[in-house]
Amino acid sequence: MIRINLLGGERQVKKKAIAFDIGRRVTALCSLLLVLTVVGIGYWYYVLRQRSTELDAAILSAQREQTRLQTIIRDVAAFDIQRNALQEEQTRLQSIIREVAAFDEQRSALQERVTLIEQLRSGQSIPVQLLDQVSKSLPDMLWLTDLDQKGNDVTIAGQSTTLIALSDFVGNLGNSSLLVKPIEIVKSQVDSVAIPGQKAAKVDLIKFTVKAQLVPPKNAPPPLPARGRGAARGATPSPAGRGAAGGR
Numbered sequence: 001m002i003r004i005n006l007l008g009g010e011r012q013v014k015k016k017a018i019a020f021d022i023g024r025r026v027t028a029l030c031s032l033l034l035v036l037t038v039v040g041i042g043y044w045y046y047v048l049r050q051r052s053t054e055l056d057a058a059i060l061s062a063q064r065e066q067t068r069l070q071t072i073i074r075d076v077a078a079f080d081i082q083r084n085a086l087q088e089e090q091t092r093l094q095s096i097i098r099e100v101a102a103f104d105e106q107r108s109a110l111q112e113r114v115t116l117i118e119q120l121r122s123g124q125s126i127p128v129q130l131l132d133q134v135s136k137s138l139p140d141m142l143w144l145t146d147l148d149q150k151g152n153d154v155t156i157a158g159q160s161t162t163l164i165a166l167s168d169f170v171g172n173l174g175n176s177s178l179l180v181k182p183i184e185i186v187k188s189q190v191d192s193v194a195i196p197g198q199k200a201a202k203v204d205l206i207k208f209t210v211k212a213q214l215v216p217p218k219n220a221p222p223p224l225p226a227r228g229r230g231a232a233r234g235a236t237p238s239p240a241g242r243g244a245a246g247g248r
Contacts, residue, residue, distance in 0.1 A: 126214065129178055130154065137172030141165045152214040154179070160206045173212060180213040 127149060134147065134156065142165040146157040156173075160166045166188070173183045187209035192202045 126178075130214070133176045133178050134173070137169055137176065139165045139168040139172070142169050149214075152216065154212045154214060156210045156212070158208060158210075160208065161203065163206065166206060166208055170210060173210070178215060180215055183210060183212045185209070186211050 130149065134144070138144070141162055142158060142160040144156060144158040146155075148155045160169070166185070170183045170185060173179055174181050185208060187207075189207045191205050191207060193205045
C-alpha cells in the first residue's frame, strides 16, 4: 500500500516561520538595546552637561568668593598697616604729652620759684626802705627801743625827753610815702629817771608806742612779713644822748 505524506510541506513551512520569528525577535531586541543604549548615553550626556554647568557655576561663584576674600584680605592688611601707623602715632603723641606734662611741671616749679624770689626781694626791700624812712624821721632827743613788722602793720616803740620830739617824729613818719596816714600813737607814758652821777637830779622820760601801716606796693606780690623783733633797736636809752639808731 502506497502511503503519501501530505503533511511534510507544512512542517517545512512551520520551521521556516519559526526561524523567521526568532530572527525578527533578535533584530527587534538588538534594536531595542541600541535604542536604550542611545537613550542612556543621551541621558548620561545630559546629566554630565548639567553637572558641568553646575560645576562651572560653582567654580565661578568660588572665584568670585575668592576675589571677594582677597579684597577683604587686602583691606584687612591695609587696616593693619593703618592701625600700626596709628599706634605708632599714638605712642609718639603720648611721649609728646608726657614731655609737655613734664615741661608744665618744670614751668610751674620755675614760676613758683620766680614768685618766691620776687616775694623775697619785695620782702627784703620793704624793711630796708622802712628802716631808712624811720631813721630819717628821728628827731633830736628821741631814740627807738623796738621796731616790729607783721605784714603791713608796723609797731614802733621808743623813748623821748620831750613831747615836741615825739610830735616831730610822728609828723615825719606821716610825710613818708611808705606809710599810710594817719600815724597813731597807741601808748604814751611819762617816767622820771635819775641822771647817772647826779643823785638828786631827775628827768622826765616819755615812753611811747606808735603804730602805722605800710602802703601796699603796686603790681607786686604781697611782701613777706619780717620775723623777730628789734629790726632797728637803739642803744641803751640815755637822756643825754642818742642810741645807735638815733636820728638827726
